[in-house]
Amino acid sequence: MSATTLEKPAVLGGCWPAHLEAVERSAAWKRVPGAAELRTQGATSFRERGFPSTDDEEWRYTSVENLVKVGFRQSLEPKADALVANTAKMFTFGLEKAPRLVMVDGFFSKELSSLGGLPAGVIACGLAEAMDKHRALVEPRLGKFAKPGMTAFTSLNTALFQDGAFVHVPEGVVVERPLVILHLSHESYLASHPRHLFVLGAGAQISLVEAYASPSCDLYFTNAVTEVDLARGARLQSVRIEAESGNAFHVANTQSRLAEGSLFQHCAAITGAEFFRHDLGSLLAGERAEAQFFGLTIASGKQHIDHHTVIDHAVPNCPSREFYKAILNGRSHVVFNGKVFVREDAQKTDAKQTNKNLLLSDDARVDTKPQLEIFADDVKCTHGATIGPLDEESIYYCRSRGIAPEIARGILTYAFARDVLQHFAIPEVCDWLDKSMVQRLLDAGRTA
Amino acid sequence: MEPVEELATKEYKWGFVTDIESETIAKGLNEDVVRLISSKKNEPTWLLDWRLNAFRQWQKLKEPKWPNVTYPPIDYQACSYYSAPKQNVKKGSMDEIDPELVKTYEKLGIPLDEQKRLSNVAVDAVFDSVSVATTAKDYLEKLGIIFCSFSEAVQKHPDLIRKYLGSVVPSNDNFFASLNSAVFSDGSFCWIPKGVKCPMELSTYFRINAADTGQFERTLIVAEEGAIVSYLEGCTAPKRDTNQLHAAVVELVAQKDANIKYSTVQNWYPGDKEGKGGIYNFVTKRGRCAGANSKISWTQVETGSAITWKYPSVILQGDNSVGEFYSVAVVNNRQQADTGTKMIHVGKNTRSTIVSKGISAGKGQNTYRGQVKVVKKATGARNYTQCDSLLIGDRCGAHTFPYIEVQNSSARVEHEASTSKISEDQIFYCKQRGVSTENAINMIVNGFCKEVFRELPMEFAVEAQKLLGVSLDGSVG
Numbered sequence: 001m002s003a004t005t006l007e008k009p010a011v012l013g014g015c016w017p018a019h020l021e022a023v024e025r026s027a028a029w030k031r032v033p034g035a036a037e038l039r040t041q042g043a044t045s046f047r048e049r050g051f052p053s054t055d056d057e058e059w060r061y062t063s064v065e066n067l068v069k070v071g072f073r074q075s076l077e078p079k080a081d082a083l084v085a086n087t088a089k090m091f092t093f094g095l096e097k098a099p100r101l102v103m104v105d106g107f108f109s110k111e112l113s114s115l116g117g118l119p120a121g122v123i124a125c126g127l128a129e130a131m132d133k134h135r136a137l138v139e140p141r142l143g144k145f146a147k148p149g150m151t152a153f154t155s156l157n158t159a160l161f162q163d164g165a166f167v168h169v170p171e172g173v174v175v176e177r178p179l180v181i182l183h184l185s186h187e188s189y190l191a192s193h194p195r196h197l198f199v200l201g202a203g204a205q206i207s208l209v210e211a212y213a214s215p216s217c218d219l220y221f222t223n224a225v226t227e228v229d230l231a232r233g234a235r236l237q238s239v240r241i242e243a244e245s246g247n248a249f250h251v252a253n254t255q256s257r258l259a260e261g262s263l264f265q266h267c268a269a270i271t272g273a274e275f276f277r278h279d280l281g282s283l284l285a286g287e288r289a290e291a292q293f294f295g296l297t298i299a300s301g302k303q304h305i306d307h308h309t310v311i312d313h314a315v316p317n318c319p320s321r322e323f324y325k326a327i328l329n330g331r332s333h334v335v336f337n338g339k340v341f342v343r344e345d346a347q348k349t350d351a352k353q354t355n356k357n358l359l360l361s362d363d364a365r366v367d368t369k370p371q372l373e374i375f376a377d378d379v380k381c382t383h384g385a386t387i388g389p390l391d392e393e394s395i396y397y398c399r400s401r402g403i404a405p406e407i408a409r410g411i412l413t414y415a416f417a418r419d420v421l422q423h424f425a426i427p428e429v430c431d432w433l434d435k436s437m438v439q440r441l442l443d444a445g446r447t448a
Numbered sequence: 449m450e451p452v453e454e455l456a457t458k459e460y461k462w463g464f465v466t467d468i469e470s471e472t473i474a475k476g477l478n479e480d481v482v483r484l485i486s487s488k489k490n491e492p493t494w495l496l497d498w499r500l501n502a503f504r505q506w507q508k509l510k511e512p513k514w515p516n517v518t519y520p521p522i523d524y525q526a527c528s529y530y531s532a533p534k535q536n537v538k539k540g541s542m543d544e545i546d547p548e549l550v551k552t553y554e555k556l557g558i559p560l561d562e563q564k565r566l567s568n569v570a571v572d573a574v575f576d577s578v579s580v581a582t583t584a585k586d587y588l589e590k591l592g593i594i595f596c597s598f599s600e601a602v603q604k605h606p607d608l609i610r611k612y613l614g615s616v617v618p619s620n621d622n623f624f625a626s627l628n629s630a631v632f633s634d635g636s637f638c639w640i641p642k643g644v645k646c647p648m649e650l651s652t653y654f655r656i657n658a659a660d661t662g663q664f665e666r667t668l669i670v671a672e673e674g675a676i677v678s679y680l681e682g683c684t685a686p687k688r689d690t691n692q693l694h695a696a697v698v699e700l701v702a703q704k705d706a707n708i709k710y711s712t713v714q715n716w717y718p719g720d721k722e723g724k725g726g727i728y729n730f731v732t733k734r735g736r737c738a739g740a741n742s743k744i745s746w747t748q749v750e751t752g753s754a755i756t757w758k759y760p761s762v763i764l765q766g767d768n769s770v771g772e773f774y775s776v777a778v779v780n781n782r783q784q785a786d787t788g789t790k791m792i793h794v795g796k797n798t799r800s801t802i803v804s805k806g807i808s809a810g811k812g813q814n815t816y817r818g819q820v821k822v823v824k825k826a827t828g829a830r831n832y833t834q835c836d837s838l839l840i841g842d843r844c845g846a847h848t849f850p851y852i853e854v855q856n857s858s859a860r861v862e863h864e865a866s867t868s869k870i871s872e873d874q875i876f877y878c879k880q881r882g883v884s885t886e887n888a889i890n891m892i893v894n895g896f897c898k899e900v901f902r903e904l905p906m907e908f909a910v911e912a913q914k915l916l917g918v919s920l921d922g923s924v925g
Contacts, residue, residue, distance in 0.1 A: 057514070061853075347842070359857035362824075366854045373847045374867050377839035381867040385852055388860040 042158025045149035072191035078107030094432030106192030130166035145255035164195035171201035178207040188218035200234035228256035237425035244272035260286030295324040299332035306335040328364035353383040463687030502619035502629030601637035616699040635665035640675035656685035671706035704739030716752035723782030726754025733760035737769035745772035761790035764798035779812025788818035793829035804835040808844035
C-alpha cells in the first residue's frame with residue numbers, strides 16, 4: 001500500500017522542535033561537513049509531517065505516544081570518562097580480539113576503539129571524520145538509501161546526527177575477522193542519533209556486529225539510521241545485537257542497495273529496550289542479488305518490539321529469505337510487518353518469508369502482517385505466519401520420558417529459538433548469543 | 449506461453465438491456481430523496497428516522513482510501529437512487545408480472561415461473577431497486593420460514609426487522625454501509641424459525657438494468673436456535689460505458705446451534721478490455737455467530753465487477769462457534785479486486801477457516817486483505833488461513849495484506865500464502881496426453897479452485913466452473 005499521507009496536523013512532540021532549533025544555531029549543524037543541505041531536508045520534512053499516529057498504516061500497531069512525551073536532552077559535543085571505558089570492555093559478544101569501533105552516545109570514540117588488524121585499504125572510522133577525509137565515498141551515498149523524509153525518525157536523524165560509523169571495504173578485499181561496531185548509551189534522558197554508512201566495493205566481503213548496549217537501566221533514546229551500499233558480488237553479513245537498557249527507546253532504520261550478485265545478510269537478536277522499532281529494507285537492484293533477514297526476539301515485561309521489513313525485487317532472478325521468530329512473555333507486544341514487492345518484469349523471483357510467534361503469557365500480544373505485492377507472473381513467493389503456545393503433545397512426549405514439565409517447556413522454548421539462531425552468520429557471536437540466551441529461555445519456559 | 453494466449457475472447461453474455469418502462473427518481477442525493485424512497489415504500493416512521501440518521505452519519509464519513517484499488521472520484525449526486533420497473537400495482541400471482549421481466553430472467557437462466565422453477569431453489573428476483581418476484585413462498589410459509597422481499601418484510605414483520613436491522617452492520621459502520629442504510633431500496637429477508645431446516649436453497653438474483661442508477665440492496669438472514677439454511681446470491685448487469693455503483697449490505701445472524709451458509713456468484717459487468725464501464729461493487733457483508741455452537745460459512749466466486757471491495761466477515765461471539773470463508777476471485781483485463789475476510793474471535797473455543805484463491809490475468813490487480821483477530825478472552829481460538837494466488841500473464845498483480853492480531857496465548861493461528869503461475873510443464877504434460885491448451889488451462893484453474901468450488905451447492909458449482917472459463921478467456925498467457 002502506498003504511504004498514507006496524514007491529513008491531521010503534524011504532531012511535533014515536546015522537545016523536538018527545540019532540539020532542531022538548537023542544532024540549527026550551533027556549530028554542530030556543520031559538524032559533519034557537506035551535510036547541511038541534507039539536514040535542512042530532514043528538518044523541513046519533520047516539521048511538515050511530525051510524528052506518525054496509529055492511523056498511519058505503517059504505525060498501526062506501534063504508538064509513539066510514550067516516546068514523544070518524554071523530554072529528552074541532546075548532546076552536541078562528545079565526552080568520555082573512565083567509567084565508559086570500563087563498560088566498553090564488558091561488551092565483547094564472544095569476539096574478544098576482534099577489531100572494534102566504539103561509539104558513545106552517538107559519537108565515535110577513537111580512544112575506546114581498536115581498529116588495528118584490518119587489511120590495508122579498509123576504512124573504519126567515524127562518519128564525521130569520513131565526510132572530511134573520504135568525501136568522495138560518503139557524499140554520493142549519504143541520505144540516498146534512507147531518504148531524509150522516509151519516516152519521522154529518519155527525518156530527525158538526518159537533521160540531528162552528529163556522528164556514526166563509516167566502513168569502507170575496497171574492491172576485492174576480503175576481511176576475515178568480524179568487525180564489532182558497539183554503540184554505548186551512557187546518559188539517562190539523552191537522545192542520540194547515530195548514522196552509519198557501510199560501503200563495499202565489488203567482490204568485497206566483511207562481517208559486522210552492530211551492537212547497541214548500555215550498562216545501566218536508564219531511560220534514553222537511540223535513533224539510528226544505517227545505510228548499506230553493496231557493489232557487484234560484495235557480501236556483507238551482519239548481526240545486530242540489541243542489548244539496550246530495559247527502559248530505553250530504540251528506533252532504527254536500515255536501508256540497503258544490492259548490486260548484481262551481492263549478498264546482504266542481516267541477523268537481529270533483540271532482547272533489550274522497552275520500545276524497539278526497526279525498519280529494514282533491501283533494494284535488490286542487480287540480478288542474482290540476495291537478501292537474507294533473520295530475527296529472534298525474546299520479549300518480556302512491557303516490551304514493545306516492532307520489525308518492519310521491506311524487500312524490493314526490482315530486477316529478475318533474485319532470491320530473498322526472511323525468517324523471524326519471537327518469544328513473548330509478560331505483557332509484551334510484538335509486531336511483525338514484512339513486505340515483499342516483486343516489480344513488473346522481476347521474473348524468476350524466489351521470495352520466502354516466515355514469521356513464527358510463541359506466546360507464553362496470557363497478557364502478551366502479537367500483531368503480524370506478512371504482505372506480498374506481486375506484479376510479475378513467473379515467480380515463487382510464499383509467506384507463512386503462525387502464532388500459538390507450546391505444543392502440549394511435545395510437552396507430554398518429554399514428560400513421558402521423565403522430564404519435569406517446567407524443564408520440558410524450557411527445552412522446547414530454547415529449541416524454538418535455536419531454530420533461527422543457527423542461521424546467524426558469525427559463529428563466535430552465535431555461540432555467545434546461545435550461551436547468554438539459554439538461561440533466559442529456560443526461565444521463560446518455566447514461568448509460562 | 450504463447451499457445452495459452454490464443455484463446456478467443458468470449459463476450460459478457462449477460463450484457464443485454466431490457467427495454468421496460470421504469471420509474472426512476474431524479475438524480476441526486478439529499479434528505480428529501482431519502483424521504484421519497486421511504487414514502488414510496490410506505491415505511492413506518494422509525495425506519496425513516498433510521499435512514500435519516502444513517503444519511504447524516506454518511507455525510508460526516510469519508511470515502512475509504514485504503515483499498516488497493518484506483519478509480520476516479522465518484523459523484524454521488526450524479527446517479528439516481530431509485531429505479532423500479534412500472535408494473536401492476538400488486539402482483540397477485542406470477543402471471544401478472546410484466547412478461548418483459550419474466551423474459552429477462554429467463555434469458556438469465558432464472559425462470560420465475562413456478563412450474564419451471566429451478567429444482568429445489570426458491571428465488572427472490574431483484575430488478576434495479578425492487579424485488580419483482582419471490583418463488584416458492586407458499587411452500588416455505590407452511591414450514592414457518594419467512595422468505596420475502598425486504599419491503600414486504602417491513603410491512604408484514606416490522607418487529608423482526610426492527611430487532612435485527614443494523615444489529616450486525618450498524619448504520620455508521622463505514623462509508624458505503626451508511627450510504628446503503630440511508631437509501632437502500634429493497635433486498636431479501638429471510639427468517640428461519642427455531643429448529644427448522646430449510647428444505648430448499650434460498651436465492652436472490654440481482655439485476656441492474658437502468659442506466660445511471662445505483663443499486664443499494666439489503667439482505668438480512670436470521671437463523672433462530674438450531675435452524676439451518678443455505679442461501680445463494682447471483683448478479684448480472686448490462687454492458688454500459690459508464691460505471692455504476694452497487695453498495696449492498698448483507699447481515700447474517702446465527703443463534704445457538706444455527707447454521708447459515710451463504711454463497712455468492714458475483715458476475716456484475718466487469719467493463720470492457722480497456723476498463724471502460726463496469727460495476728463498482730462496494731459491499732459490506734458480515735455475519736454474527738451470536739449463539740453457542742453456531743456456524744456461518746461464506747463462499748464467494750467473484751468474477752465480475754470493474755472494482756470489487758468486500759470483506760464477508762464473521763464475528764465469532766458464541767462459544768464453540770465456527771466461521772468459514774472460501775473465496776475465488778478472478779480479475780482479468782483491467783479489473784481490480786480488494787477482497788478478503790475478517791474473523792473476529794470473541795467466544796471460547798471458536799474456530800475459523802479461510803481459503804482464498806486469487807487469479808490475476810491480463811492487467812488485473814487482485815488483493816487479498818484479511819484480518820484474524822483473537823481478543824483477550826477468546827481462549828482456545830483456532831484459525832487456519834490459506835491464500836494462494838495464480839498469475840496468468842506478466843502484466844497483472846497479486847497482493848496479500850493479512851492482518852493477524854492475537855491477544856490470547858492459547859490461540860493457534862496459522863497463515864500460509866503462496867504465489868505461482870501455470871507452468872509450461874503442466875500445459876505440456878496435458879497436451880502430450882491429447883488435452884487442448886484451452887482445456888488444460890481450464891483444468892489447472894479449476895484444480896486450483898477446487899477447495900472452494902466443492903463448498904458451493906451443486907448447481908452453483910457447475911455454473912462457477914463455466915464462469916471461470918469465460919472470465920479468463922483471451923487472457924491466459
